[in-house]
Amino acid sequence: MKIIMRTLVLLVLINAVLLYMHYSQMEGAAGKGSETATYDQEIEVTQRNDGLYIRQHFKGLENGRYEIVWPEQSENEACYIKDKSSCTRMNDSVTAILEGDAAEQSISYQIPIKSSDSSNLYENLFAKLRNGTVGTTMLHVTDETNSGGVWISELDRIGTKKLNRIEYTMFYGNGKADLLYWQNKELPEAYRSEQISIFGNGVHKEQAARLQGLLKKVDAPHMTVVVGANQKPFMKGRLVLTDQVDTELLEGRLVQYGVMARYGIASSERMTANIAASLLIGEPYGNGAAKKAYEKITEKLSATQLEQLNKKLGSTSKLEPQTMDQLIGEVSGLKTTFLEHAADEQYGFYFEDPRELKINGEKAENISVLLEDGQVFYSGKEFFSQLGYTLESNQQSIYVTNESNKYRFSLRDPFYVLNERKYSLRTEPYKKMNGTYYFEEDAIKRIFSLKIEKTDGAIDVSSAEGKEGETDK
The missing domain is CATH 3.30.457.10 (Copper amine oxidase-like, N-terminal domain)
Structure with a gap:
């Protein structure tokens, strides 16, 4: 009983802190705007021997209709009765949140887990609302299997608590959560800042501080790097798993992935991410074509025009190839269709x-x-x-x-x-x-x-x- 009470007190305190952080960050983000309705979410994940039991609460909903996209592996999808209004907008098949006034709706489902002695990586783990954009995510992970190890998300790890029968970890940050990683070996948190958390060994503080500075320049959401011996390399979204510290490769990928996450750039449009990163940071990033394009842009544009372009990038929430071409054109007074055609490897950057x-x-x-x-x-x-x-x-x-x-x-x-x-x-x-x-x-x-x-x-x-x-x- 004492253990349960201590856990409840811990959760209440952490939630209070996070609520303060949430409203502070939302104030700072005001004015950026979004192309779709923005909502926040709180996700509770409980690991048991037969699977992950998930409760997901969508908060701050507008009164329009939202389509629910369930994870491919999910089972027993249902509306979760958290309070008297948490299911009032859910349709009978639990595939959509209908028009209504209730600002919060909740669902529950399970994900089967594959047994592993060393590690598990879960991708596309959580449900999404098709016509909505996630503002912030609060993620609770409770492990009831007594398996030990460490849980890691692309979100910032706020705190962790290990008790006799359960292990609890909380994450919080801007944007959605798609990935969740567990491994049985403990890892030290080598570096933590607003933009990046690094777990493992081999990254010097100077290297980590440079990564933090670069990610801050591109206004990237929080990213997580795991460095471990015999670690199978993985890079997706805002999570990087690697078995070695290749500073140049790590820096390039983190900056690119950070910009893609910041602007919602598709994985097939990395050239757009590289050009945006180069402009925001002030040095070339990406492959040869991206670097040549950046050189031509900086040769043609004055210092004032480059500053104007960066301001436009800073106030943009969604960046597509045509949008990037258009922004360059607005500032330069010329035209370019480079990014629109950049999938063609023969296509080079020219002003028109x-x-x-x-x-x-x-x-x-x-x-x-x-x-x-x-x-x-x-x-x-x-x-x-x-x-x-x-x-x-x-x-x-x-x-x-x-x-x-x-x-x-x-x-x-x-x-x-x-x-x-x-x-x-x-x-x-x-x-x-x-x-x-x-x-x-x-x-x-x-x-x-x-x-x-x-x-x-x-x-x-x-x-x-x-x-x-x-x-x-």
Whole structure:
């Protein structure tokens, strides 16, 4: 009885502290906004020999409908009667929370567990509300199996208490909880801060402090790192398990994963995360393409523009590739579609002229106007098609032809041929970018006898009289 009373007192004290933390953090987060309704949750996990028994309380619900997404492994899903209103909005099949005034609804379910002598990693463990975003999560883990060891979540571990018959651990933090890890060997908490907790040995305080600083710069939610001998490597969301301390790899992954968690970036859009991280931290992160893109952005934008871009990133809650392109465009006054197409490995970062393009008085669609090395380039195939030409190429030449004119540009020597007459070239009028040939503006004006006029809102291309070729060869 005394043990139970001590446990209850401990829970009451911890809950009081966490409630204070919760409202303080919610005040600080005000103004960021979200695209979907935000709710908080409290989750109680009890481990018994036959499984994990879970009670999940959704709090701060708005009066709209929420669809419940149950874990794949869950069993015995039900509404949990916590008080007289905790099930009033639940439909009969327990698949949705219906419209209503009750701000808190509760559910219960079980997850079968696989027996293990050393460790267990649970993924996608908890239920979710499809059209809602988690603000904060309070997670209680009570182990009734007397198995010992340590429980770890991506959330910050607030406290742990081991009694004669049960072991209790509490976690709390911003955002959802997807992962829960247990291992039978105790691990020391080597470092703990607002942004990161590190369990295990081998990470120096200086390294940990740098990680904390980087994660703070990108405003990442709390992340957890577990370092242990013979540890099977695992990196997902905000939890990293590793068997060795590779500082460079750990830093890169944590920053990338932290930004993905901060902005809700999909795992397939890591380029977006790397560009955002580079801008927020002020140094290049990610692969070669991301680093080159960052270099071009910082070369083009002034210090004031970079500061404006970081402010826009700081006030953004959801970041998609098109959003990142748009933010860069808003600050620079130019256009870029790099992140929108970054899945194509041939696609490089270029600034584009945002003005409307007209050819012979008609609006030209799907023609890129790239700005590179102080020059202007038009996407050849689409551009010449609008002028009535066909562009084809092989390993030796580029052919631009219509009924009356046939151009052949050599890809090996500095010349082109027009209707069997050869002209020398001082510089190549074309450049291969993003896997296709682009033609330089001044060159196409001369070679194709075009007139190009520019205003604040448009680029007008039209045919000009006569033809001024390059020097005869």
